[in-house]
Amino acid sequence: MKKRTVFALGIVFSLLSSGCVLSDADSRAKESSSSSEISAASETEEPVSSDVKEGTEEQSAVVYFTSDISAEGLVRLYDALGWEPSGNVAVKVSTGEPPASNYLRPELIGDLVKKVDGTIVECNTAYGGSRSESAMHRQVAEDHGFTSIADFDLLDEEGETEWPVTGGTRLDKAIVGSHAENYTDWIILSHFKEHAMAGFGGAIKNVGIGMSSASGKVYVHTAGTKTSGSIWYDDQDAWLEALAEMVSAVRDHVGEDHIIYINVMNRLSVDCDCDGNPAEPDIHDIGIAAGFDPVAVDQACVDMIYEAEGNTALVNRIESKHGIHVLEHGEEIGLGTRSYELVNIDE
Numbered sequence: 001m002k003k004r005t006v007f008a009l010g011i012v013f014s015l016l017s018s019g020c021v022l023s024d025a026d027s028r029a030k031e032s033s034s035s036s037e038i039s040a041a042s043e044t045e046e047p048v049s050s051d052v053k054e055g056t057e058e059q060s061a062v063v064y065f066t067s068d069i070s071a072e073g074l075v076r077l078y079d080a081l082g083w084e085p086s087g088n089v090a091v092k093v094s095t096g097e098p099p100a101s102n103y104l105r106p107e108l109i110g111d112l113v114k115k116v117d118g119t120i121v122e123c124n125t126a127y128g129g130s131r132s133e134s135a136m137h138r139q140v141a142e143d144h145g146f147t148s149i150a151d152f153d154l155l156d157e158e159g160e161t162e163w164p165v166t167g168g169t170r171l172d173k174a175i176v177g178s179h180a181e182n183y184t185d186w187i188i189l190s191h192f193k194e195h196a197m198a199g200f201g202g203a204i205k206n207v208g209i210g211m212s213s214a215s216g217k218v219y220v221h222t223a224g225t226k227t228s229g230s231i232w233y234d235d236q237d238a239w240l241e242a243l244a245e246m247v248s249a250v251r252d253h254v255g256e257d258h259i260i261y262i263n264v265m266n267r268l269s270v271d272c273d274c275d276g277n278p279a280e281p282d283i284h285d286i287g288i289a290a291g292f293d294p295v296a297v298d299q300a301c302v303d304m305i306y307e308a309e310g311n312t313a314l315v316n317r318i319e320s321k322h323g324i325h326v327l328e329h330g331e332e333i334g335l336g337t338r339s340y341e342l343v344n345i346d347e
Helices: 009-017 025-032 071-081 106-115 134-143 178-182 203-208 214-221 236-254 294-307 312-320 325-332
Strands: 004-008 047-052 061-066 089-092 119-122 152-154 160-164 173-177 185-191 193-195 199-201 259-265 287-291 340-344
Touching (some): 061 071, 061 294, 071 287, 106 185, 185 236, 199 294, 203 294, 236 325, 259 294
Antiparallel strands (some): 004 047, 193 199
């Protein structure tokens, strides 16, 4: 895929201050199979270097970025999107598996949730653990502090509903918690990290698995072959394709103007928040990325992982699980684009 990459002072300084370094554009493209366009928020800055390949006319998505991982920084990034909800707002997070997972802390997200008068929403898990039953899951949400900042709603506590998948090759429906019908607007607020099955977990996984009911999770994990039993499946690319297709169903149902995606890149462990005892991170916290395109937002975060010092374990996890394929398929089915412009709001 042809690619245009523009590096500007603002994002270079921001990434360096987070312990990240920018690699050569062609090398990074080979490593992460990415297609991206990076620029600073200020058009007055002269680029440090550029790599422009002939014939690039791809339409890119804007991904906003801040290195300020704080309640204030999160709200500023949200404001930069210029998005206004029209009704009931669901804030989809992972409540995190006890006792020590890296879920997004209420003190970080609380100001944003209150700003939009949002309800924190989740679904029960399909693999056991402390969040597979509603009563236990509600206790976890309370113990982790979520109920102290907003109302909490388990989307599948009273059943599930189906939303159609259009143009999919693996799924013909998404099976979501029935309470999802009660919300008009969605903030997909994700802790970006690695994942034992998907390679990485960000916006796409937070929707594709996180909004699925327990049976819907099995349906996605097994690429539409069953709705009960084990979530383990032997066709890695097929289930990643199903993951992207489930997200397309959600986007189509709620409307692309009614959903935004925010990835927080802190506590970047090789283990997911579904692991109650994750490995300590090998790299520094990086920042927060946000936008209207889940493929672009996740791609930007993957690219920043590839640019970070100490990234060996994380890169190995992504590549061993062919994690980039969920972005490839997402682009193929029109869920979003892997070409993006990264706008640093710190400038």
